[in-house]
Amino acid sequence: MAPAPSETPGRVGFRAGWVFAAIWLFYLGENLNALLRHPAGMWRDVGLVALALFAVTYVLLVSIMRKPRSDGGYPPSELRIWLGLLVLLALALLQLPAAGQHILTCTVYIAASAVMGLPLRSGLAVAVTIAVAVEVAIRVVPEWRTTSQGYALAVVLAAAATWGMRLAFERQGRLIQAQNELAELAVADERSRIAGDLHDILGHSLTVVAVKAELAQRLLDVDLDRARAELRDLESLARDALADVRATALNMRGISLPGEIAAAKAALAAADVKAELPGAADDVPTRYRELFAWTIREAVTNIVRHSRARHAEVRLCPDSVEIVDDGQGCTSTAGGGQGLAGLRRRADELGARLIAGQRGDRPGFRVRVEVPS
Known part of the structure; x- marks a missing residue:
């Protein structure tokens, strides 16, 4: 005859809790039989009406306890x-x-x-008080001593069963809340990952587009054919960037190390930066190729955008990739810009180490990623 649990924060309630509560009303059949056996009169009528109102009030009370409490506390529901x-x-x-x-x-x-409905301490106190009062009443009223044994135990057992149900539903509620929080964190992480990927993609592509646009503008009065070639490259870059953005949104995008080496060559040449690049990437393990590709992309983007370098070099080994230049570096990137933050996240996922900062041997900037050998 325990009521259905209330749907408070951290607590799970039955959608048809009032039906669950009404099922237990059949125990009131003893009261109904006693009232019907009582001689007709005022007290019998009062008892029948009170019994009906008791059943209705009990179901309504369960419905009140089922209502969500947005503030997580008991007032005014308490x-x-x-x-x-x-x-x-x-x-x-x-x-x-009459009964x-x-x-x-x-x-x-x-x-x-x-x-079920009150704060746990208050509810247990009420249950204990009722059990004691029932036991006292049985001992005080002589007519009840032989016919009413066990009611106090029934109160205790019902309170204990309800307490167990309440704790079980609260644990289940906390579990569901934790699962919802984990789901929200997963969504937030995925959004952050997509945002980082879009930053890396657009940051690189738009930087190259801007450099080529400036070059094409300078060539318009000098070499019209080359300016047209640069504009064709701009169109191709824009289409590729659009395709990359669409693929990233669908979580289908991957980049290749050879492709990034080729893209770095084109970007550095467009920025009039003399580059030394590896001719092949066959020695790099497949597991680390995507990380190395992102490293080259981010470093070259920063060289073209910020460094004002005249010379850059990409050093590629099976367990490391390093990009160095002779420019002035970039304080925002060195301080942990969005691009390096995304690169550091990717490196951490593979247990790699990212080093970014000013070169120690000469002026310039260095980005290096080392993977476990």
Whole structure:
């Protein structure tokens, strides 16, 4: 006869909790039989009405306990529950003249409702108080001593069962809340990953587009054919960047190390930076090729965009990739810009080490990624 659990934060309730509560009302059949056996009169009529109102109030009280409490606390719902418990107690007492000791059945419903709806300490205190009061009443009223044994134990057992149900539902509620939080974190991480990928893609592509556009503008009055070639490259770069963005949004995008080496050659040449690049990438393990490709892309983008370098070199080994230049470096990137932050995230995922900062042997900037050998 325990009520359905309330749907508070951290607690899971039945969608049809009132049906679950109404099922337990069949125990009130003892009260109904006692009232019907009582001689007709005022107290019998009062008892029948009180019994019907008791059942309705109990179901309504369960419905109140099922309502979500947005603030996570008990007020004002706790006040409603206290009022509901007092109404149940009053309706039980109104049955006393005609139903006699059978009203003790109602105390089981009251105790279970208190344990489920009130704060745990208050609910247990109410249940204990009711159990003690029932035991005292049985001992005080002589007619009840032989026919009412076990009601106090029934109150205790109902309170204990309800307490167990409440704890189980609270644990389940906390588990669901934790799962929702993990899902939200996963969504946030995925958004961050996509944002980082889009930054890397557009940052590189738009930088090259800007450099080639400037070069084409300078060539318009000098070499028209070469300017047209640069404009054709701009169109191709724009289409490739658009395709990369679409593929990234669909989580289908991957980059190749040879492709990034070729793209770095074109970007550095367009920026009038003399470059030394590896001719092949066959010695790099497949697992690290994508990381090395992102490293080259990010470093070359920063060289073209920020460094004002005249010379750059890409050094590629099976367990490391290093890009150095002779420019002035980039304070924003060295301080942990968005590009390096995304690159560091990728390196951490593979247990690699990222080193970025000013060169120690000569002026310039260095980006190096080392993987476990």
